[in-house]
Amino acid sequence: MTDYKECYSKYKEEFENVLNAFLSKLKCSPEKFEESLKYSLQLGGKRLRPVLMFSVGDILGVEHAKLENYALALELIHTYSLVHDDLPEMDNDDFRRGKPANHKVFGVGHAILAGDGLLNTAYSILFGECFNGNEYISAAKYICDCAGIKGMIAGQSADLLHENDETIAEDTLNFIYENKTAKLLMAAVVVPSILSGGKYYSELKVFGRELGYLFQLTDDILDVTGSFENLGKSIGKDACEGKYTGVRLYGLDASKLRADLLADRCEGLLEGFEGDTAFLTALVSHVRQRIQ
8 A cells, every 4th residue: 555645545546536537516505505505615625535435446446436425426416414513502613614604794694505505415416326227226325324314413402412411321422422423434434335336345334433532532532622623623622512522431541541442343344354454444444543
């Protein structure tokens, strides 16, 4: 494998080309609506989910051309969730990726509509893939399920519901972690499996879940130890808003130890795969090292 950063950049650049081609054709009215749709998509970000999808596709021998629309739809869903997450009625954050949040630029109403538009467009893209065969239908449904009322939306609901709870229950924390964060990462790694005939399906589901737990736990830690300059968003909000976090339940030092265990489990799962898993192993290590 080439250098991790070089490889990540290659996958990310490939996806950015897909996204830019989509944006060049995205025309709608009113003009302000189109601008608000494009704004959050063009703020950048890690593009973690498309990168994961392409890298797993390489391990399983799935051509990227088969994955591009799924990666695009997944990034649209992820972006809509961030637009809505930043709203005053949700996490009430004024910044996203170092720039003003969508609602600070276009207003709350237009931000809600931008999120709705991104989600509906993602579903339209997924429906289009369903004409290609049964496995494409299954892959589209998997993403929809991960994003819906038994996935990310349920996690967001639980996150809001349990704000300012006096005590933290581990099963509730796990529910929030799995649904709010892990489900879309699971979608990213399972879709290539579905399109390859189900290779490593169960193992990739577990890998995506554990990676999601790791990602959210390190996010919780960074909300305590990070900075706006590095994260591009407000910090210290979890404690102020009484959020359900790993740091509240386990404490800071124990959370770091749990992150080590989660990273070890992710890497252990990858050891059972045939093919070159060096990039994914390095990605797991990178997620863990965010809190060093």
